[in-house]
Amino acid sequence: xxxxxxxxxxxxxxxxxxxxxxxxxxxxxxxxxxxxxxxxxxxxxxxxxxxxxxxxxxxxxxxxxxxxxxxxxxxxxxxxxxxxxxxxxxxxxxxxxxxxxxxxxxxxxxxxxxxxxxxxxxxxxxxxxxxxxxxxxxxxxxxxxxxxxxxxxxxxxxxxxxxxxxxxxxxxxxxxxxxxxxxxxxxxxxxxxxxxxxxxxxxxxxxxxxxxxxxxxxxxxxxxxxxxxxxxxxxxxxxxxxxxxxxxxxxxxxxxxxxxxxxxxxxxxxxxxxxxxxxxxxxxxxxxxxxxxxxxxxxxxxxxxxxxxxxxxxxxxxxxxxxxxxxxxxxxxxxxxxxxxxxxxxxxxxxxxxxxxxxxxxxxxxxxxxxxxxxxxx
Numbered sequence: 001x002x003x004x005x006x007x008x009x010x011x012x013x014x015x016x017x018x019x020x021x022x023x024x025x026x027x028x029x030x031x032x033x034x035x036x037x038x039x040x041x042x043x044x045x046x047x048x049x050x051x052x053x054x055x056x057x058x059x060x061x062x063x064x065x066x067x068x069x070x071x072x073x074x075x076x077x078x079x080x081x082x083x084x085x086x087x088x089x090x091x092x093x094x095x096x097x098x099x100x101x102x103x104x105x106x107x108x109x110x111x112x113x114x115x116x117x118x119x120x121x122x123x124x125x126x127x128x129x130x131x132x133x134x135x136x137x138x139x140x141x142x143x144x145x146x147x148x149x150x151x152x153x154x155x156x157x158x159x160x161x162x163x164x165x166x167x168x169x170x171x172x173x174x175x176x177x178x179x180x181x182x183x184x185x186x187x188x189x190x191x192x193x194x195x196x197x198x199x200x201x202x203x204x205x206x207x208x209x210x211x212x213x214x215x216x217x218x219x220x221x222x223x224x225x226x227x228x229x230x231x232x233x234x235x236x237x238x239x240x241x242x243x244x245x246x247x248x249x250x251x252x253x254x255x256x257x258x259x260x261x262x263x264x265x266x267x268x269x270x271x272x273x274x275x276x277x278x279x280x281x282x283x284x285x286x287x288x289x290x291x292x293x294x295x296x297x298x299x300x301x302x303x304x305x306x307x308x309x310x311x312x313x314x315x316x317x318x319x320x321x322x323x324x325x326x327x328x329x330x331x332x333x334x335x336x337x338x339x340x341x342x343x344x345x346x347x348x349x350x351x352x353x354x355x356x357x358x359x360x361x362x363x364x365x366x367x368x369x370x371x372x373x374x375x376x377x378x
Contacts, residue, residue: 001050001270004250006203008174009151014083014251016244017269018053018205019046019262021065023213023255032062040072045259049266052082053251055205057121058089058106070111084110087121087155091359093130099139107148116150118143119177122305122361124158128166137170153177155207156189157305157361160196163189167197175250177205179301179361181215182242182285183292184208187299188361198248206243209252212301215239216261218288219328221295225287229280236261240268242285247274297326297376298369299362306356306366314345315356315366322373331376338377347374 003013025038043054054073056065066086073079088102107115118140120131131137143149153175156163167173176197178189185191194204210216216236218226226238233241243252252269256262277285300319309315321342325334338346347370356366 001266002273003050006151006175006250007198007201008203012083013052015050015052015269016251016272017049017051017240017265018055018085018251018253019043019051020207020253020255021054021056021069022060023257024061024065024068025257026061032064034061034064034068036068036072039068040075042256042259042262043069043072043078044076045262046256046266047076047078047081049262050270051262051266053085053117053253054082055085055253056110057087057119058092058102066106066109070109074111079112083116084112085117085119086110086115087119088136090120090123090127090130093127093134093136096135096139099134099136103143103148114147114150117175118149118152120154122157123154123162123166124156125162125165126358128162128169132169137172141172151175153202153205155205156193158188160189160193163193164196167200167202173202175203175205177207177253179208180206180243180246180249181209181211181239182289183211183215194246194248203250204246204248206246206249206252208301208303209243210236210239210254212303213255214292214301214323221291222288225291226284228287229284234264236264237268238285238288240265241272241277241281244269244272245274245277249274292327295327297322298364298373300364301362303361305359305361309350310353310355311349311351312345313347313349313370314342315370317342317345318347318370318373318377322376325376335377346378347371348378350374 002016004016025035027033027035056069086106140152144152151174153173155177178193197204218235240252243249254265298319302316302320304316306315321334321338325331350367350370352367354367360366
């Protein structure tokens, strides 16, 4: 495993691959029912592979991820070998006392006295204003001073202007977390945001390097694009190499649900050095990007932030099937799956209340796109 360092934390080695605890193994597909033995084995393999950065958050796995991680670290006796990162649920903050309440509960769930990396979760311009109005910066400084927090940063979902405002809004930020992959170079903070953060001394953590798994399981058209390069590589390797080629990136988070995925990604993170991609390699990645962009129906990464829908629409499920139909040219198969798997929870159940729209990190007009999806799949 290769290790990198945050500019403001120069004495700490961080694994180039981080374990995202958002897509852990589950029982019967129930997001709240983490398969603890399987997840423990996954974490054990991650440790053996040299991964030391573990990323979770308040809402992951319906608020079970932090509890599992705290228990797993205890069971494996690895607290001194890992860096635990979690996030304050900024959308739930209403008053100053909420910051203390959530941090105290997260320390309890994780069974630790100190959270190594603490992030303000999913910041946008509105939530940044809430932070300022509720004394968040003062609280974070105090929590860091008393040892309950090691290092402070934020994850981000908004436009580049908002990103710059947040970066410049507090000199004590040590790192930021942004969505970035070879399909999203100009999306949200994007390439420009990564460079802006680095110029101001912030280390960058990348989420969705495989775009919700889409870039790991690619169709034949993308495989053909990669086959133009003489050295055979798995699709996930191409995607991770693209991200880790950025010298500003300290670690790339992957929500791996199986050990096979972990070992594949760890092998990449053990050899992918910054600034090493050649022109022929870049041409293959560009060709893959062009293929995808020409065929995706909706830019959904299946992050789940839009949930729950008051009308019971499986937004993630609908968009996933629609994108599959578009990218894999299998509309009939998607229609059959839509009719059976999403019966009663399809796009036709949308009443256009709009509650999901401000929650979407991708800025998708979800009701409008659901209406189009209903036409394609219904």
